[in-house]
Amino acid sequence: MTLADRTAIAELIVSVENFNKSETDCALELVDIYLQDEKQSDYNVAIAEDSNSKIQAYACWGPVPLTKGAFDLYWIASRPLSRGLGFGRALMHWVEQSVMSSRGRLLIIETSSKESYKNTVGFYSSIGYEEIARIKDFYDIGDDKLILAKRLS
């Protein structure tokens, strides 16, 4: 991702139907940290484009501080009209390769159990992420935190 992609990524993030205002603000904040500080290594951002170079998906991930080889996936989203076309899977494959090339061995995803995230959890499951922990009522009463993981080596 480069600075030239920021407007398209901001539009994509705002268009995601299951992100609320706090989530879009947080997602954009991480994009801006990535773009504005070239020395930082906490956040990586990558985009997936179609054959017309139009941005269709993006992902943000980084190493978990104080661990050897654990990485967090912070955000991934594809355009609502481009779901199911393989952009999410391709991007996750790219993220996993990048994590492994940084000697990462474990990719962790934290997500929500609420209804609007059901499709997302189905997506993660279809690409090999397993639920390893659940914190009941974490985000809200009836909205658990799901911790999903994939061992990369």
Ligand SMILES: CC(C)(COP(=O)(O)OP(=O)(O)OC[C@H]1O[C@@H](n2cnc3c(N)ncnc32)[C@H](O)[C@@H]1OP(=O)(O)O)[C@@H](O)C(=O)NCCC(=O)NCCS
């Ligand atoms: C999650 C998300 C990124 C997936 O992106 P996508 O581009 O639609 O994913 P793909 O088209 O690559 O699908 C990959 C696989 O997941 C599967 N999949 C997608 N949605 C699924 C669902 N609801 N249940 C089961 N499998 C599902 C697809 O069938 C596909 O499998 P296949 O390749 O074997 O056919 C997209 O749905 C999204 O942006 N959701 C909203 C934002 C969000 O919740 N982000 C995560 C929180 S940070």
